Amino acid sequence: MLGGVENTSVSPVFVGRAGELTTLTGALGRATAGEPQSLLIGGEAGVGKTRLVEEFLDEACGRGAVVAVGGCVEIGADGLPYAPFSTALRSLRRRLPEEFASAAAGQEGELARLLPELGDAGSQEAYHETGTARLFELTGRLLERLATDRTVVLVLEDLHWADASTRHLLAYLFRTLRRGRLAVIATYRADDIHRRHPLRPFLAELDRLRTVRRIELSRFTRTEVHRQLTGIMAAEPDPALVDEIFSRSDGNAFFVEELVVCHTSGCASGTISASLRDLLLVRVEELSEDAQKVARIVAEGGSTVEYDLLADVARLAEDDLIEALRSAVGANILIAAPDGNGYRFRHSLVREAVSDDLLPGERSRLNRRYAEALEADPSLVRDDERATRLASYWYHAHDFTKALPVVLRASVEARKRHAYAEQLRLLERAMELWDDVPADVRAGLRPIDYAGAYPPCGCDPATTPLRYLDLLAEAAVAARLCGERERALKIVKMALRLLEGENATDHDPVRAAWFWIERSRLVSGLARGDGWAEIATAQELVRGLPPSAVHAQVLATAAGWGMLHAPGLETFAAAERAVEYAQLVQAEEMELNARLTLGALMVDSGDVERGLAEMAGVSERTVQLGLISEAARSRTNLSSSLEGVGRSRQAVEVAREGIELTQCWGLLDHEGWILSNLTESQISLGHWDEALDGAQRLQRIAYSAKPRGSAALRLAQLAEARGELATATELLELARAAYGKHDPQMQYTLPMTRVAVSIAAAEGRLGDVRTLLAECAEAGFPPGSQRYAWPLLLAAVTAEADTRGLPAAAEGRAEALSRIRSIAKSLPAPEAVWIAHSLSVSAELTRAEGHDDPDRWAEAARAFGPLERPYDLARARHRWADALLASGGRREEAAALLCEAHLVAVHLGARPLRESLELLAARARLSLTPGEPASPPDEDGFGLTPREQDVLGLVAAGRTNRQIAEELFISPKTASVHVSNILAKLGVAGRGEAAAMAHRLHLLQEAS
Template structure:
């Protein structure tokens, strides 16, 4: 209606910013070539961010790109989630309706939480921890599909106002966007980003992504201000005016415009206040009374106000309203919103100044009128914004009776959009309003309408009033689902304090809060959570069966499944299944059955346990509970790996990953990918395992899957002899898993990596200390997959160091400790029986009593299994034993060639070097086409050590210092030092300990083979 109104004082000439505009257009060119681009544009308020982006968008449109623009609004802080993304997607839906519908095919319900035009969002799981991540993943894939055949420019303005959910979605988009012709540009007001601003950590995180470019706009120089004034005035400005404007504006482009308005209005310098607010209000105060009134109303209504809503609040006649709006638009204070029926301030600084100029009572009155108008006619705003805006208006109207129900309705709306961070903020506002609202208002509220977190406890949800504790439960879950676990723990502690009073004696509700606290304590690394679970079990003891009782038992069974999957955990899982069945809580029952099946496998009832897990997976699939279907894939693949059935585990994992990705279950993908990487490592598909772990490290949205990736990378690096990488990845894993909640599936593999690194560096004391610490925790059922590799690594370290004086001290105790570990470990599958045989032979080697015949048995045990790395090591040891015993050179050669081929394929450097050095010393060829050379000459070690260096190496291995070596060999300490340095270089080791360990492992101090 007002699109043709002439506006004044916007700079008609684009000044400066040539380098910044070039950066944007170059990004557009790269995106058009198929390489996604992301840029952050920052600068203080009024410096020209919007104008730069407008110039860029003009260029993008000229090149045929599709532009989608969305802006963050201040209302977002009160719970309007995903505002810029929703606006941008709505723009794409208008421009590309058929293409967007096709790209969303099959996921319209989920994506409708962002873009309601796609249909009905449908139901949701009240405690679905993957819901937000799923929505994020689907959004990114939607954009990638849309940008497959066309260039899309997605602009998100004013990130400094972004709600938490928007910040999280943007972070996810920028981290995972890998394909498509798309440019993402986000702007923010740099001067608003104070030390505690929530955008600051996001910017720091994005700075670490090399794929993102930051553009910071500086203020104009005097020359640029001169050019801007020339454009505005359409004439050469007087030098005095240029100097005055430049000094007063300090080069801020927007302030230059405002100062020109002041000058054109005839204001003398002395009449213009130096305060920013007064400067910005000069233009408003020049309007008519009605126009000023409309400006004040729009300023309090939010970033954008619809025409109908404005008319209802302003209470002017239609002609009066149009004239007032015409004046505001003509003075360049308000703009008509493109693609909509509303108005916004041209610059947010002016809106803030007008809003700040309102009296407190005036602000409350305007918010009340907005709320009353919206209640009278809800169609005045978009349906997806209605609840949140009404809650905001009533809250700022300072009317608790109206605000409390409105805020609670808004919290439900944000929960259904998986915007849990905004739900939490609204619930905290409801808790603030609770005591201020009249009792009759509170008593009319029902938990069935506003709270889903707390399970039914036998009370009638239609007659029982909503209570403060219900809101605390809902807030605790919202905090946990939004990643604010510390806040969730604080809310839970507050609830438990209330439940400890006589007025709030509710054991079921207390048990629920204790179970939540157990989960949070474990997630935060504050403990294992057992004390809290035990407290919850005591509270429900003797009470009639309920969903809460079943939930507590599932928590106890899950605790046991991870830490001690023995008879007590199995009994707890069976009780949980029975209780859930009794109260007809099928979802809880299926979760309990999945845990029950996992524990059954660990306890030895393999086929029955696997069958139960598969049944749960099929039923969850039929119910459409795909988050739990993914958990079933996680548990089944893990159980198969524990049985040595790694190929089946990879197949199940692959199917689970495909399903999880199709439904955007990002965290579930992470858990399954971690299991898949472990099975790939077992199968000797090490390059694939590394790729899977590195991808998981990049894409995982929570800490434990990322730590799982670090652990897999640490294992792989240790196996390949990449010790620095192994230490680094191990430190990353330990930083997450820690020591407060020692779960064997994490602690035992971490100990194995630490032992492997220590053994490679000749630190036998550390090997023994690590094993002793690991043995204290024991090896409960289900842990052979972690315990046997750990014990095998320690036994091999003892065998490799046989003959070292430093190793001989305490060896008997060390071997006795290994044997105690062996007695504690079961061998429930052929692969662990093979490990048991290998450990026994490593112990024999450590005592000097190994046998080629027994090593042949180890080789035979591994040959039918998918464990190429272990088979290759067994073949190497078998060949070594044959050569030591004498003869059998052809058989030893065949074994070494097979081991060498495996080492090359795996990238197992330590094994490759061991095989090559053994073959060199024995004069055996690893090339099949070559003839076997003659046996090695006495004293030829394959390293080129001189006889004197061999003498020095014997003394190094005996633990002698350089001075002691010099005295014994009648040479100077300096000469001894030179010999030691030469030995280290020839052996390719970094220290005396490694040299001694290598010498004994390769029989360099023995007679020739």
């Protein structure tokens, strides 16, 4: 049907079909292994069968396969006999002339029935009972011979036009091919296979063959259409355009291309190309007059029109209506609805073509008849569709006075069902209609009926007329909730221009403050700023005004911002005022929000039990009131606060409850925030594989910038701890990009810096370690930052201790250690987990200064013991064992510590820690198998000879081979041999790594 339409815009990017392409390439692999493959690819016209085959053939050619393609030809009711086989065999003969001649030798006359170039088929017997079977057998044998030493891919296109002989030959090959490296693939248009189509029984027959696999191509999803448009336009398409084209094309790839042509060529909105419309209308125009009339009526009725409603609008005698419907269904124009209660077009674009062909007056008249029929008898359609359908009918009938109230009512229905994208579209239509509706009609509309986002500003929503600003408020919230944050921000800016611009039509500071708070939320969510400027503007607008819900919201928002950016007395006071104002105006939802912030601030200030109790109370109350979004936020904050005081197991329980809640209600964005907290606590508990799965899921579901950043950060933390430094670096950059530069919150910046410090230390970039810590010290560590600051400080001081004794690290060491000590003194350690971290930092400081004290590490390890922090405990035990061995005694105790730490490192996959433990055990000749006796200590360390120990000392001091030779009175060549032996015995790649290991494992006598 669409064969004559030229594709004028094709995406250079292959979209979707990953599963189908995998099936095809898998079949190619089996064919290459000598197992012939048979596949059918079906799909409606324009769905992308040819593009899929092209991508597969590119892959096949890349693997060295010989490809031959033949297409069936549409001529009348049947195609040319064997046309696709003739074309394909001709291609094979051209590609493989010698091989083809050899395979066809002696049978050229018979095979000439398929390929006339082989000889004179007329010289052979024209009629014979076994002639066809013979020809089929020879064709199969020819293909098998050609595919003996090479992979051959035979593609037959447009099987729906195939003649009977082609179908029979193909069926024969599908049944009988058993040898050769051969794949036979046929395509067909599924939508052309009507009940009496000859391909229908053929397909049914092939379905019974186990050797044949059928691939049915579905239409593209919205995401795939988005990718297709991006490829076609070579730019990111506007979301509204994606929605429009996806809706109108139904995901048909060809129709998407045609609609893009319309868009780029400036066709009026709502139209399709003339060539496509003409093709779509051909079969419609062949129907009877009554059937065409019914088709036009159904085209204006919606995706499906109920029979009773259609009968009311068509005004035909029942027998005439049924006969018209039978004709349209028989022509495959209309189909019965799945529930049997109505009719719809087989393809929505055909419906659109029919609708476009209506005269302007005809369209509005039909829509008026639909609206009048539905108003007279609302039972004609389902209850949940009535408002939307009626709104559409009145709108397209151009009766805006009747349309506006119904459109608004439909938007309310959409909001009740949490269908915010649909609500937004309806509200935008209401905004479009607003000025065309008489003022007296608008005066009868009330905010209480239509505006759920109406900010209570002292006006009575039951008596105050609905305003345009109310629509903007509704639309902004709907856009934000459906993920259209850019659109929401534009709407908010429009509202603020109306309220505060030079041509402001209204002055309402409370309403303006509400919009500024919305703007703050959107700016922050889009990572375009921290939102404080907008909050400050809102505070100024409500300053001195009587208490109101908006005033309480402004205070609560300011307190919430301060909790994340500037916790302290001022933020604490703001939270208390927000609670007080919310109670004054009896806004319990706002009060709970402020109490949640207050509870978190109490925890950060050290009032842990009361703070957690306050947050738990809020969480319980939000569930009682059915405030799902607030309940999700309460679990987000509560799980974070529990993690902040080291109660990771409780944090996991709360987070899982929150995720269950968000999944039940479809709150994906909230789920992302809670999932971020869950993975953080799982990392603390040593559940790294679970954390990895959770972070990867967060990557998939997060559509806000900051949850995406959290996913990358968690993955970076795991990658760094497992020694995957390149991956960790890449993920860290993704996290930085997602968080943005405009909203530097300590909960993001400090953990990112900790990972960066660990990566730099592992790569020997001690200068970068010191720079990163100095930058954080300059920014300061506000109250509540200890949960992020202590791990950062530990990573920095560990880097200093690990490089103790290296000449390159000596310069600046005193300043760096002084800075670390100063920061440590300023950081509070109110909970056991941070006390344990502070003890580790203190022990590392001692180690960095050359005095490795086993008692300090024993204290740190005992502090971590009951805290369910296996990785932190293993690291402390590693250092404790190292200190014990350095002191020259208690080898059995050290061996036990190393075994315990090694088990944890292996379980977690913490490769750097595991390798350090194994190196230490090897140097001390201790077994890492529990219960196995230790060997006597190796005095010369890793089997190094006395001369090699001398050389290692000079390597650690930074000497070159020539300098070593001069100092030890040996030749440079001998020095080089010694260095090579040392590197091999230590199992390291270079001199720097050898020097670092020598100091870390006490292989040298170091000066303090």
